Amino acid sequence: MISLIKVAFSSFKFRSLFFRILFLLVLLVVFTVFVVGFFANRHSQSVVKTEVKQSSFQMLEQTRRLMDTILNDVDQITIRLAQNRAFSEAMEAGNDGPSEADVDEIKSYLLDSYITSPYIESFYVYYAASDKVQSALIGPVKSGETEDLNWLPFYRAMSRTEGKWFVRNYPDENKNLSETQVTLIRTTPWASSPVRGAIVVNMNQQALFQIPSFRLMRQGEEIWMVSPDSSLAFNSNTGGQVPGDEFAIIQNKLGSDISAFTTKFRGSEYSFTAVSSPYTGWKYVDLIPTSSLYKSSKEIHNFMLILMAFSIVAAVLAAFYLTLRIYSPIHSLVQMVNNKKDWKSVVPLQDQSEMSMLFSAFITMKEQGAEMESQLKENWPVLQQSFLQQLIHERTKLHEERFAKFEYYQLPVSREGFFVMVIRIDNYHGYINTYGSFDQSLIRYFIAKLAGEITGQLCRSYPLHTESRDIILICNPEKTMIKEAFFQETPELAGRIQVAVSEYLNLTVSIGIGELKPEAGDISESYREAFEALEGRAFKGYESIAPSWLASEKKPGDQLLIRKLAELKREILLLIREEPSEKFEEELRKLEKVAEGAEGLPFPLIQHAYFQLMIEVFHRSVDLGLPLHNDNELAKLQENLLRMETVDDVAMAVEDYIRETNRRFCAEKKSGPESIAKQIMAYIQNNFDKEISLGGIADQLQLDPSYVSRLFKQEISVTFMDYVISLRLEKTKELLTTSELTVKDIGASVGYANQRSFNRIFKKYEGMTPGEYRDIHAPKKLNQDEIY
Structure with a gap:
């Protein structure tokens, strides 16, 4: 090869031909690499920019959904209060204000809501007729005596019954808190006019606006939450208010839907993306320095430049080598023509020369193409x-x-x-x-x-x-x-x-x-x-x-199915160790009704919910000492349930498993002594109408009261006192509907000497007083001594 190159380069004619071929090949390869690299670099930058913008929309959407959920939960708290009977009666009260009973019930609801929600800072009810304000901690007082009365002008400006969010100045300038207050005002009642009052909820801005997603943000990125009237904005990274001069830069650019724009901000160019919540009216703005958007693309740009330079060098070397390979047979052919009279001095062509290899490859490809076409027809x-x-x-x-x-x-x-x-x-x-x-x-x-x-x-x-x-x-x-x-x-x-x-x-x-x-x-x-x-x-x-x-488009909520199964689970776990009874069978039949009422839910979800019930029964039976059939009993139960294809089969399988567990318990019970918890339960059933206590029972059994309480809860699934109260309430409801005894006498007959305590406990568990229960459920009779 080296001697061939020397001979070729000894002639200017062939040397010129060599360099022309080399130049064309280098130009073709380098141009191809450059064009491909240039457009690949532009495409990669475009992809990076698009992905970054999409991630901004995803971050905003997550923030919007989280805030909508929080604000909707607070709104639901006010709606449930507005639907409360005591609240409605309190709103109908005159100038003297609501009754003490209504005040107590409303106060209890306000306090529960205040305690359970970390986002509520204060909770008020305003009675317009008496001009009084009630909070979660203080009963009704005149509005002039309250510390925070700045919400009253907003309430008076509301023209119809509605729930509306406001951002107002903080009432106490001396407090080391934010200068603003986010407030929800719901006027009541809904179905009538004029407005008789309102429910006022003040939010904890630090807890409300400082969301955890800021930890996932890129360098320099922030999310602002803008009030419905577009007057104020809050930074989700700190939970504080955005300075007015900064918010004013974009305030007029926020549209009613999705918008994106760039502008000068804090001395550099920023990209802004904004979305609005269709449910609450709040707007959410994602801002990020434009330099952050191009950071990844710049790295890709530099990488592509290095790769392009390396590719060009490799292409030049490959072109040089390829030129030698092309030039060699051309030189040999030319030498053969020039020296055709002296064949002995000619360098013979090899059998595997470049030209012969090209022709051989072409013939091979043609044969392979015909074979592939034949295979294609066979596999049509x-x-x-x-x-x-x-x-x-x-x-x-x-x-x-x-x-x-x-x-x-x-x-x-x-x-x-x-x-x-x-x-x-x-x-x-x-x-x-x-x-x-x-x-x-x-x-x-x-x-x-x-x-x-x-x-x-x-x-x-x-x-x-x-x-x-x-x-x-x-x-x-x-x-x-x-x-x-x-x-x-x-x-x-x-x-x-x-x-x-x-x-x-x-x-x-x-x-x-x-x-x-x-x-x-x-x-x-x-x-x-x-x-x-x-x-x-x-x-x-x-x-x-x-x-x-x-197909039905309306699907029931899965929470309803889970809640109904949870209610049945409590009843079934109480009865699972008892002898089979009509009540036990009735509870099992309810499993079929719940399954039938779940039409519209995905079938795998129903399978999962019923399997969770089986797991509860399984673990409960193991805790109570029932021996396992084998080590993988739970896995076999799941496998059997997943094979089923109809809700009827699923419900029947769960029923059969619970019946079998109950049967095994009954068999174990007949072969062993009665447990301490069963003795206590039998004692309660005979003496629940008397002043009995867990401490007295534990002393009689010479056991520690805490141990007896734990043992009873473990086996019966309810606490000692809840079981006593349930028996007393059942007897109370029976007497209220079948006897002429007074409410006080009925309370005393079931173990409550103090009528006030009796009324309080009954209302807590039944949602109404004993007298109201009697009015609703007791059959009406004619008094022979009265004239109607």
């Missing part, structure tokens, strides 16, 4: 399935491109729209246990072919073969269908598919139907609708047809 069904898989998972606006792909994959379709059917095999666990994997695939294929033939009466259908419980049909009507005809004919088709499957196979299917979509890019949306509608099978049972347009 696999490619079609891959395309159908893409249709149900990817939504796009490139509808014409989708139609072109249908044509490319040889799947003829019309322009009349698309919809998806999801055929789900019922009792899938039993299905996979009954058939082998090969038979399962055959059955799925048979169901898909059968459904395709039946739907062929209305439309073309392309089945998507999956190794799961679902068979998916992508359907394309051959003629135009109006909505009413589609809603009528597709459920009928689904019904015929169900009948045909049950006739030919020993199984049933449920079918979900998505709505008709006019464009090919929306097929995934129809699939999602069919899949979600099919989730209603958990409530309707097997062999159901679920059109998506009939």
Whole structure:
């Protein structure tokens, strides 16, 4: 090679040719590297800027949601107070002010709210008729005697019954606190006029505005929270008020919705992003130095410059080497032409020269291309399935491109729209246990072919073969269908598919139907609708047809389901060690009713909630000494519950487990002595109407009172005093509705010598006084001695 280079460079003609080739190659490679590097650098900077701006919006959205939740919680506290009966009566009171009983109940609510909410600094109720103000700690006093009366002008300016946020000057200038006060004023009552008073809540600004997300912010970044009237702003990093001169720079630029802008601030350029809460009216502004936005992109810029320089150097070296490789055969050919008379002196070409390798590579690529085309035709069904898989998972606006792909994959379709059917095999666990994997695939294929033939009466259908419980049909009507005809004919088709499957196979299917979509890019949306509608099978049972347009849009809150199960859990845990009774069975039957009432919730959520109940019963039985069946009993319970596909099955499984646990407890009880807690419970049932105490019982048993209290709570699930009170209240309610005794006599007969204590405890647990309870629940009778 070196001798060849020397010979080439000895001739100016060949030397010139060499450098021309080298120059062209270097120019081509360097230009390509430069262009690619330049646009890659610009693209990377653009991506970084976009991601930083998106993160600003995400930070603002998190802050807005957190503040909306906090402010809404405070608003809900005022709403619940406004709906309280005692509060309504207090507002209707005249110039003398509310009654003592109403004042006490309102004071208790104010104090509870003040204690439980870290964001409330003070809580007032204003009675307009008597011009009195009541706080959480002090009863009603004249408004002129209160320290904080600056909210009164805001209240008087409110023209209708509403709840409204204000930012006002702090009432006491001597306090070492913020100069402003955030206040919520809710005028009452709601349904009538004129306004008779108001609920006033003053917020703790330091706790309210200093959010924890500031720890995640970038250097120099801040979030400002702007009052609804855009007069003040608060810094979330410190919880303090933003200086007026700084806030004035952007005050006039805040829009009513989302806005973003840049401006000079604190001596440098800042980027501002603002969003508004549609619920509270507060605005949230994210500000960050522009230099921080470009910090990451500058690092990428420097890296790209270094990479570009390295690439150019490597490209020049590669071009030089490639030029030598190209020049060598050219030089050899030229030498052969010049010395054609003297073949013996010519350097022979090698069999694996560059030209021969190029021709060989070209022939090889052609042969490989023909082979790949042959393999492509053989695997065409696999490619079609891959395309159908893409249709149900990817939504796009490139509808014409989708139609072109249908044509490319040889799947003829019309322009009349698309919809998806999801055929789900019922009792899938039993299905996979009954058939082998090969038979399962055959059955799925048979169901898909059968459904395709039946739907062929209305439309073309392309089945998507999956190794799961679902068979998916992508359907394309051959003629135009109006909505009413589609809603009528597709459920009928689904019904015929169900009948045909049950006739030919020993199984049933449920079918979900998505709505008709006019464009090919929306097929995934129809699939999602069919899949979600099919989730209603958990409530309707097997062999159901679920059109998506009939699915209920309103979903109950999951908190309601959890709360109802928590109430049932308390009752069941009390009865789990007792002999089976009608009350025990009644509580178990409620499990089915709660499950039926949860329609609209995701089925996995219902499974999880009922499994949590099983866990509570399991741990309770272990704590009480019931031996385990085996070490992984809880895991087997969960596995069994997750196999079930309907809410009826889930509720029945939980009922059976609780009954079995109760049966085992009863068997253990018959074979062993009665526990101390059971003895105490029996003693309470016989003597709850007398002055009994835990200390006296512990002395009689010669045990420590704290040990007896702990033992009773562990086994019975309630405290000693709560159990005594529950028995007394049950007896009280019975006497109130069946006897003519006075309330005082009834209180004494159940163990309360002090009528005031009796009334207080009854109202605390029942929400009303004994007299009110009697008025509501006692049957009305005619007095023979009275004339009506």
